[in-house]
Amino acid sequence: MELIQKNKCFDGEQRVYQFESHTLKGQCKFAIYLPPQALLGQQCAALFYLAGLTCTEETFAIKAHAQRLASRLGLILIMPDTSPRGDGVEQGDHWDIGQGAGFYINATQAPWAEHFQMESFIVDELYTITLENFPIRVHAVGIFGHSMGGHGALTLAWKYPEKFKSVSAFAPICAPSQCPWGEKAFSSYLGMDKTEWEKHDAVALIQAKGQLFSEVLIDQGKDDQFYSQLNPELLQQACQKVGQKLSLRFHDGYDHGYFFIQSFVDDHLQFHTLQLTKS
Amino acid sequence: MELIQKNKCFDGEQRVYQFESHTLKGQCKFAIYLPPQALLGQQCAALFYLAGLTCTEETFAIKAHAQRLASRLGLILIMPDTSPRGDGVEQGDHWDIGQGAGFYINATQAPWAEHFQMESFIVDELYTITLENFPIRVHAVGIFGHSMGGHGALTLAWKYPEKFKSVSAFAPICAPSQCPWGEKAFSSYLGMDKTEWEKHDAVALIQAKGQLFSEVLIDQGKDDQFYSQLNPELLQQACQKVGQKLSLRFHDGYDHGYFFIQSFVDDHLQFHTLQLTKS
Numbered sequence: 001m002e003l004i005q006k007n008k009c010f011d012g013e014q015r016v017y018q019f020e021s022h023t024l025k026g027q028c029k030f031a032i033y034l035p036p037q038a039l040l041g042q043q044c045a046a047l048f049y050l051a052g053l054t055c056t057e058e059t060f061a062i063k064a065h066a067q068r069l070a071s072r073l074g075l076i077l078i079m080p081d082t083s084p085r086g087d088g089v090e091q092g093d094h095w096d097i098g099q100g101a102g103f104y105i106n107a108t109q110a111p112w113a114e115h116f117q118m119e120s121f122i123v124d125e126l127y128t129i130t131l132e133n134f135p136i137r138v139h140a141v142g143i144f145g146h147s148m149g150g151h152g153a154l155t156l157a158w159k160y161p162e163k164f165k166s167v168s169a170f171a172p173i174c175a176p177s178q179c180p181w182g183e184k185a186f187s188s189y190l191g192m193d194k195t196e197w198e199k200h201d202a203v204a205l206i207q208a209k210g211q212l213f214s215e216v217l218i219d220q221g222k223d224d225q226f227y228s229q230l231n232p233e234l235l236q237q238a239c240q241k242v243g244q245k246l247s248l249r250f251h252d253g254y255d256h257g258y259f260f261i262q263s264f265v266d267d268h269l270q271f272h273t274l275q276l277t278k279s
Numbered sequence: 280m281e282l283i284q285k286n287k288c289f290d291g292e293q294r295v296y297q298f299e300s301h302t303l304k305g306q307c308k309f310a311i312y313l314p315p316q317a318l319l320g321q322q323c324a325a326l327f328y329l330a331g332l333t334c335t336e337e338t339f340a341i342k343a344h345a346q347r348l349a350s351r352l353g354l355i356l357i358m359p360d361t362s363p364r365g366d367g368v369e370q371g372d373h374w375d376i377g378q379g380a381g382f383y384i385n386a387t388q389a390p391w392a393e394h395f396q397m398e399s400f401i402v403d404e405l406y407t408i409t410l411e412n413f414p415i416r417v418h419a420v421g422i423f424g425h426s427m428g429g430h431g432a433l434t435l436a437w438k439y440p441e442k443f444k445s446v447s448a449f450a451p452i453c454a455p456s457q458c459p460w461g462e463k464a465f466s467s468y469l470g471m472d473k474t475e476w477e478k479h480d481a482v483a484l485i486q487a488k489g490q491l492f493s494e495v496l497i498d499q500g501k502d503d504q505f506y507s508q509l510n511p512e513l514l515q516q517a518c519q520k521v522g523q524k525l526s527l528r529f530h531d532g533y534d535h536g537y538f539f540i541q542s543f544v545d546d547h548l549q550f551h552t553l554q555l556t557k558s
Contacts, residue, residue, distance in 0.1 A: 008539070253287040259287065260288075262288065262289075
């Protein structure tokens, strides 16, 4: 694991690491924010943040404005890239597939299956590497994300509740089986058998596995230009059906971007801190 | 003046405008953050932020994380681009000259004099346009900036104290006449007569014009990779000589970038608010 960037930030450090991933079969990068408490070796709660389509490990670190409060709360933030990268990796025909669009699942179909193993990368390889190398409290790891990464956060939380003790999202793709972005990605990565899709669809997973968290926080802008892809109402119905407490907050005038995220990111850090303190 | 981008942010709006500048002889852009108070038509204090080499009107808006506190304080933030732009504008041989490197002065030498009139652009054209179009309290306008833009903020404040009632900077180029970046820019834009350079050099201006502000705030990282270009000690000496109160804060471990700026930006917004409330 090679440290390739380091910047002091709110008395902590914003870092970027690079390593050869055996899961993705290639070089990968992740960013991490270490609050001052972590630099002193104190055990800290940690959050994985999964970014959306076209983003990289840099996006949240630069645009979300989370370090100020993470420094005060003593939260470690782990920010992976959104897909495998590199010359040998399929580029995709558009920004909604291929590099920058890993969808946090393991592809089973050619030509994607070779490198696009983002689910295993996050929950096995990166999870292990970060817990081994940084002072993270083992049972105080949460997950959140935005858009495609909101889908990733919800689905990985419901698949691996032993690894993620709290979950929230900004404008998540709630039902990828039922929207154009998800249909394109899932048919490409997983093939045409829709029973396979349901294993990676937050709405379907919540209906199948039931209530798992004491509360889930979702923020959604009402002027989101991609609203038709997101289906927050289906998530709300699924949560109601299984008795999963959901704080789904709609915000007038906010769109899909990071000016929206930065406006509410503090609430998410506080939400996770509270959940992870309980756990 | 055409609105080309608008994003709700902390109940205010982050906007980008474009207009045909008669000073720069071409299209130009600026970003502005309007806090909720301004959207309601209340008169607000305003800060001009001048960015550094290679930056644009987007840099501070995305990377500095100032909107959260600007929203609470009711501060308007005005963020111009760093130079004229476009096909007809000299590109320069490197990132420290030409487009992205206007140095907030009026060039007198060919081929630069045609478009590179950033001083007049800021203090006349943009100043007038923003005060006419947004609810800005006339005697509550401050200026701050970073690196080349810190030079810009200090020099424009000392040249136009009737327009700017408070001034601060992050890692400013304090004595451009005495560092490689400044020597290259000033010899290109102003020619070889060094008495001309002194009119645009913060250290020389403060020595010539004396104390003008009740206090000046400067933050400087001690691990700044461009430290040798900045000369904060010369600024300190000049301020001491003329009795100008200066809070020059050195910060261990911080570098020249926006992870440094975001760590201290709240202090600058509070400093200006206090100064502008007094004035």
